[in-house]
Amino acid sequence: MSGVEEAGGDTAAGEETAPGAEAAESPVFSAVAVPEITVRWNQELAPALRDAVTEHGSLEPAGLLDALPELWRTVDAALERVGPGCLVTESVRHDAYEGWQVAALPRYDLDGGIRPQDRRDVVVQGPPARDRRALVQALVDAVAERPCLDLRDALRMLDVFAGIFPHGLDAVCHRLLAHDLRLGAAAGLAPLHEALRRRAPGRISATCYQESAVGSRKAKGDPATDNEDAAGAARGASGAVRCAVFDGVTGSGDGSGALASRAALDQAGRRWRMDEDLPPQQLVDELDAAIGRATAEGSAAAVLATVRPDGTASLVSAGDAEAWLVRPLRGPASTARELPFAAWKLTPAHTGYAEQLRITPDAEGEESALVNYLGNGPGRWTHSTLALAPGDLLLLASDGATEPERDRWFGAVLAELAAQIDASGRPPAPALAAALVQRAEALGGWDNATALVCAIGEAKDA
Incomplete structure (x- = not known):
């Protein structure tokens, strides 16, 4: 899924190197060294959630909340398989035929390999703060008129545009950020989703x-x-x-x-x-x-x-x-x-x-x-x-x-x-x-x- 592309290497036999070329190709010294990591997905990615809603129409804003319980189960599976800290806003994706997809990005070591994760308590603890923020930004980004900048921007829009956004989206996002979510996101958010779907059985x-x-x-x-x-x-x-x-x-x-x-x-x-x-x-x-x-x-x-x-x-x-x-x-x-x-x-x-x-x-x-x-x-x-x-x-x-x-x-x-x-x-x-x-x-x-x-x-x- 990933690897590091190495720059430079030995010169092929019979090729001449121009004077000074080796020095010119050497990377400039920097006080901060950052590796270049190339990510290759082993399958086709569905559109990012905002694109799925605004461009492809695979999910209507009015139906977003009803579809979220299945997303939480997919998120729990991603965290259990890849480890915490694997989500960004673009990780949340949706396809009209296949449904939800989570593009999980594992943490990398300096050599470009995937860093081993201790996943024993991931499901019990629920999504960590970094992953929760990414999920909230993705949800707001999907229904807002303009792209969501960051978590602060998402929370301000939730407050100002409530009623224009789907009813209850603010409650879902705040519960996602503040609740313990023990046993995972699906279990932690289930009581709220039941409440959001509740209807009067009679008059x-x-x-x-x-x-x-x-x-x-x-x-x-x-x-x-x-x-x-x-x-x-x-x-x-x-x-x-x-x-x-x-x-x-x-x-x-x-x-x-x-x-x-x-x-x-x-x-x-x-x-x-x-x-x-x-x-x-x-x-x-x-x-x-x-x-x-x-x-x-x-x-x-x-x-x-x-x-x-x-x-x-x-x-x-x-x-x-x-x-x-x-x-x-x-x-x-x-x-x-x-x-x-x-x-x-x-x-x-x-x-x-x-x-x-x-x-x-x-x-x-x-x-x-x-x-x-x-x-x-x-x-x-x-x-x-x-x-x-x-x-x-x-x-x-x-x-x-x-x-x-x-x-x-x-x-x-x-x-x-x-x-x-x-x-x-x-x-x-x-x-x-x-x-x-x-x-x-x-x-x-x-x-x-x-x-x-x-x-x-x-x-x-x-």
Whole structure:
């Protein structure tokens, strides 16, 4: 599979060597000596995962998560056969007919031979950090608009483009990086994949709870305008539950953001009472127009959900208001540290930073500077659908309630809060809404914080 190509050698008999030629062909001395190793594959390689998705169409982005369990089994086999540290981003490959392929690169000695590996504990320990990073980069690279630069770039795109990427990809990547994965990647990721595939076996019920707070550092002593968030929910005649969170935006501090968010909620409420399932474009246009009638200055970020009795839900978002899904994991925990819940983000960000990151990994700037919102034309907005199951917690929140912590993914925060609430025996949905608002104040109280949590259960017989 590999070898070293040696440069130079003896001169053939009868050939003359020009004066100085030997010196000219000698390698220049360097303080760092690096061998040249040639890799020859003993079989045809399938296209790299990004090429398989974007060019060959052998795997659709929407079907990526369903196909991953087979990849993890192939990864475990590669690590057991070749040893740890054998993966790079280009190692993950896919063929339309043959399926997954892992091009494993063994470590080499200075003589070009394959370095012996101690593989006795590879499967028990799971993929080492280097291999995990390569897998995450490969997965993000496959669905991103541009090539993924490195792990930092991959994690930023997972956060900013959630909802555009397949739902749950962020949870898979973070579990891959942080979990012990004992007994291998396939076994370690199996509980999450079961949760991602879970669907309601019958009709569902939905009940919404909400909490909101001004934020101590945001308060200016005017109760009418200090809190510029607005949220609400209603149940229609068909049984569908509609809910929304609007986060008012004002640059002058004149309360126009509060006017905008309340005007949008009022318009949404009128539509909810009519129990019409409007096309998303018409809904967004009506909300935008309502804000325009209420204020010439204010605008609002928005996230809306419609939860139907058949177990499906649709989401519409504009700006930096967010939707998340918290779902319990089934089966016995493989380690004492494993949380019984998982969470993943359902909506992307519509900010100047997101627009830059879409085209370059060197994106910089204020991540809260909105480029798309309701008021003066909605610009870009997103619409997506998802399947729910009993036990789910669907979270809609303003950005103040999803304030990030340093070096900690918010999905891990949600999973930990859900686990603590579950262990305490408190009602999960109202307790989670309250915990998120309390957490926002504990982190400094810099912004209005609103959390609306929709608890999904089994529909009771009429």
